[in-house]
Amino acid sequence: MPKRKVWTRVLMHVLLIPFLVFALFPFYHMLLTSLKQDRELYDRYAVPLVIRQGPTLDHYIKLLTETEFLTWTKNSLMVTVLATSASVVIGTIAAYALSRLKFRGVNTFGTGIFVTYLVPTSLLFLPLAQVVNWLGLADSKWALIVTYPTFLVPFTTWLLMGYFRTVPKEVEECAMVDGATRMQALWRIVLPIAVPGLVCAVLFAFTLSWNEFIYALTFTSSSEQITASVGVTSELIRGDIYFWGELMAGAILGSVPIVILYVFFLDYYVSGLTAGAVK
Amino acid sequence: MAIGTLPTTAPAAPLSWRARAREILDRERVLGPLFITPALILIALLVAYPFCMALYFAMSNAFIGRPSHFVGISNFVRLWDADAFRQTFQNAFVFTGISVAFKLVLGIALALLLNQQLWFKRIIRGSVLLPWVIPTALSTLGWWWMFNSLYSVVNWTGISLGLMDPPGPNWLGQKYYAMAAVITVNIWRGLPFFAITILAGLVAIPKELYEAAQADGAGPWARFWFVTLPMLKPVLAVVVLFSTIFTFSDFNIVYVLTHGGPINATHLFATYSRMIGLESGRIGEGAAVSLYLFPLLVFVVWAQLRFVRRQAY
Numbered sequence: 305m306p307k308r309k310v311w312t313r314v315l316m317h318v319l320l321i322p323f324l325v326f327a328l329f330p331f332y333h334m335l336l337t338s339l340k341q342d343r344e345l346y347d348r349y350a351v352p353l354v355i356r357q358g359p360t361l362d363h364y365i366k367l368l369t370e371t372e373f374l375t376w377t378k379n380s381l382m383v384t385v386l387a388t389s390a391s392v393v394i395g396t397i398a399a400y401a402l403s404r405l406k407f408r409g410v411n412t413f414g415t416g417i418f419v420t421y422l423v424p425t426s427l428l429f430l431p432l433a434q435v436v437n438w439l440g441l442a443d444s445k446w447a448l449i450v451t452y453p454t455f456l457v458p459f460t461t462w463l464l465m466g467y468f469r470t471v472p473k474e475v476e477e478c479a480m481v482d483g484a485t486r487m488q489a490l491w492r493i494v495l496p497i498a499v500p501g502l503v504c505a506v507l508f509a510f511t512l513s514w515n516e517f518i519y520a521l522t523f524t525s526s527s528e529q530i531t532a533s534v535g536v537t538s539e540l541i542r543g544d545i546y547f548w549g550e551l552m553a554g555a556i557l558g559s560v561p562i563v564i565l566y567v568f569f570l571d572y573y574v575s576g577l578t579a580g581a582v583k
Numbered sequence: 584m585a586i587g588t589l590p591t592t593a594p595a596a597p598l599s600w601r602a603r604a605r606e607i608l609d610r611e612r613v614l615g616p617l618f619i620t621p622a623l624i625l626i627a628l629l630v631a632y633p634f635c636m637a638l639y640f641a642m643s644n645a646f647i648g649r650p651s652h653f654v655g656i657s658n659f660v661r662l663w664d665a666d667a668f669r670q671t672f673q674n675a676f677v678f679t680g681i682s683v684a685f686k687l688v689l690g691i692a693l694a695l696l697l698n699q700q701l702w703f704k705r706i707i708r709g710s711v712l713l714p715w716v717i718p719t720a721l722s723t724l725g726w727w728w729m730f731n732s733l734y735s736v737v738n739w740t741g742i743s744l745g746l747m748d749p750p751g752p753n754w755l756g757q758k759y760y761a762m763a764a765v766i767t768v769n770i771w772r773g774l775p776f777f778a779i780t781i782l783a784g785l786v787a788i789p790k791e792l793y794e795a796a797q798a799d800g801a802g803p804w805a806r807f808w809f810v811t812l813p814m815l816k817p818v819l820a821v822v823v824l825f826s827t828i829f830t831f832s833d834f835n836i837v838y839v840l841t842h843g844g845p846i847n848a849t850h851l852f853a854t855y856s857r858m859i860g861l862e863s864g865r866i867g868e869g870a871a872v873s874l875y876l877f878p879l880l881v882f883v884v885w886a887q888l889r890f891v892r893r894q895a896y
Contacts, residue, residue, distance in 0.1 A: 316699040323693050327714055334725040352736045397618040407615030419884050420630055424832035426853030430860045430870050431636035454629045457622050486609045515718040518834045533720040555721040566716050570709050577779050
């Protein structure tokens with residue numbers, strides 16, 4: 305490699321450093337805070353960028369034993385898994401119908417899905433709270449399982465329509481000429497080809513519902529029903545006394561499931577992000 | 584479509600139930616509507632119906648636990664006359680305008696860098712995208728701590744580098760600093776979306792265009808201005824439209840970081856609507872606040888449909 309090329313390459317990396325620091329520093333600082341002893345944490349003359357007096361797991365232990373954090377995490381998991389599974393199934397069949405079948409109203413419905421996809425959750429949370437009341441789901445995590453598909457289904461449908469369009473129609477028609485029914489063709493031919501798309505849909509739906517905040521904050525309030533995001537942001541803050549160590553430990557642990565998925569499926573996140581937005 | 588002719592050779596009676604069901608399911612006119620029914624019911628019950636309710640609430644004096652009466656557009660008028668709402672309205676435009684502008688410019692810069700030959704491509708992309716996948720409410724708690732009035736690491740760094748006079752700004756307690764703080768967190772969280780999407784747009788630009796431009800003597804700047812930007816235009820338009828609607832309707836960051844304060848200086852439609860509608864119980868007015876989002880939504884949907892239709896079909 306010529307010398308000049310190496311230097312440009314180094315320069316590119318150097319230019320990236322500010323972006324990387326900006327992106328990662330908050331996480332570093334959260335982790336650091338959660339591992340510091342209170343004595344050092346609240347010492348205004350200590351250097352905040354490092355741990356000098358030795359790390360401690362006290363904040364994590366307190367979080368797990370003295371708060372309802374585990375219950376909140378369980379709630380988050382249950383809501384996320386159920387809402388995601390239901391949404392991906394509903395979204396998959398809707399996407400298949402919209403991208404493959406000809407019937408009356410197909411275009412209108414496609415547009416409707418796209419419009420719903422763009423409706424922000426903050427526009428509808430007030431009336432939805434009333435609907436949740438009428439359904440008898442006030443202050444229940446089932447309210448979240450029922451309402452999360454309102455943004456997950458349009459999203460998965462839109463994402464999967466793009467993937468289904470890339471499956472050649474001929475493959476499916478061949479199977480049907482050979483005697484398979486349309487359902488068999490969908491199940492045995494189209495879905496296996498669209499697996500990357502399905503993985504993407506599951507990942508994004510999981511992430512979106514794990515991260516959802518405004519509905520969870522509005523529809524649930526008691527400690528046995530709330531999700532991890534709501535629990536950490538509302539129950540760990542009492543009055544004017546903040547327990548910063550526990551708060552940061554909660555924020556870190558509450559993000560762990562997403563980080564695990566993220567580490568394993570990074571490429572899907574990148575490709576899904578572009579497929580969902582550009583299509 | 585060979586299956587469609589089956590009924591003439593209908594099988595024997597005991598089997599016919601199943602066979603008939605199968606045969607009916609093979610008709611696109613039947614299967615299509617059947618497949619969209621669950622989604623349709625969901626959207627009708629939990630999106631369209633609540634939306635109509637929002638319209639009704641906004642035109643009534645609904646209050647938690649009390650019968651409501653129709654009051655026409657007086658909620659909208661009263662809000663428009665109230666200083667707190669005017670402030671919210673202005674905040675929403677300042678917040679969205681500045682955030683989206685920064686995300687766009689930084690997003691293009693970051694995408695151009697990510698598109699270079701890099702040594703640790705995967706790790707770098709992974710790190711850049713991280714703020715976007717972590718639950719916003721939780722990561723904003725981290726920022727809240729970073730902007731804490733006593734222990735702010737931002738101020739500590741600023742003072743150590745000689746950029747700030749001790750004790751440094753009280754980020755969340757002063758009007759303009761609080762706005763700067765929420766905007767910073769929004770940029771932090773939204774930049775990955777811009778960068779990665781624009782990167783996908785960059786990768787799709789044919790190499791020949793750059794080679795041709797170079798052959799014509801175009802330098803790096805000219806190539807960026809006359810090849811890259813025009814080719815990116817559709818992607819940029821879609822990203823900006825998406826981001827505008829979601830930044831405008833943002834809730835999490837402001838709710839966690841400032842709760843709309845100090846004195847409404849950072850309230851956005853969503854947080855103000857929640858305060859009026861749930862914390863004060865005036866559901867009618869609260870619904871009217873969030874409906875001020877609606878004209879923007881209509882515009883974005885209209886613009887998106889034009890762009891997206893042109894690209895997809």
